[in-house]
Amino acid sequence: MNELLGLEFSPWTEKARWALDVRRVPYTFRHYLPLIGEPALRAKLRRLTGRVSVPVLTTDEGRVLDGSTDIARWADGRGAGPTLFPTEHEAEIARLIDLSERALSAGRARALSRMLADDEALAEMAPGPIRGALGPLASRLGALGVRRTLRKYGGNAVDAEAHLQTQVAALDELRATLARKTLAGAGPKTLLDSFTFADIAMSQVLVNAAPPAELKLGAASRRCFSDPELGDRYADLIAWRDELYRAYRTS
Ligand SMILES: N[C@@H](CCC(=O)N[C@@H](CS)C(=O)NCC(=O)O)C(=O)O
16 A cells, blocks of 8 residues: 655645545555654665655555655546646646745744744644653653754744745735636636646645644644734635635545
8 A cells, every 4th residue: 555654734745645635546644753753764765864854655566755746746647536737737837836835934934933932832743642741841842843843944044024925925926826817617716727736735835824624733733833914814815725625625
């Protein structure tokens, strides 16, 4: 069976899961434990140095696919369902993936900084199986992990205002792209002629305004992921994202 290694609360993992689910490709999900799981992940990716992250898919044939885009591309060649990467839109999809990646990184940096001031959210970051036993140490361990993730992805290299501007630019662009589209028939608008990976990628940017109800997040982490001001400013896009989930987020 194909096996997806990921973080349940991560929008990158959600991109991969959505692609696999909408293409009806079967897989089992395995929870990645940051730090503790890293040696095994390095061995799987055959990468002893440099940055490693999830999602990573190990296919039935033993291929190891690194990252949400490669996993989605692979899923697109299997199963059944909407074509996630129509050839005629390759360039536009690549552009929107890139925009999504930049905005998600900026959103992660701001969410992690909020977490550092929220003991409950930090405790939620400690691995579930040992959280209870750790007691108050859970939030200390969570803080170590959160600081490490901030450094790992360069989240502390620019200030919070610059991160916010990156998110705003992506959300403005999403709004403008949707505004240019006319609604053909029932269902939510899509960024291209039909539902594609561009919709999956760009809808995830809203996780750092108001996480979708479907995303498995503890209450405190949900509060840190959320940005009520962005949520108000882009309520139309959140409604679009929620509609997209209802229409296309199968299983
Ligand atoms: N470009 C990758 C990025 C994945 C990524 O940033 N994963 C983060 C999610 S927070 C991760 O693995 N974090 C855990 C860690 O770095 O230990 C993709 O598209 O999948």
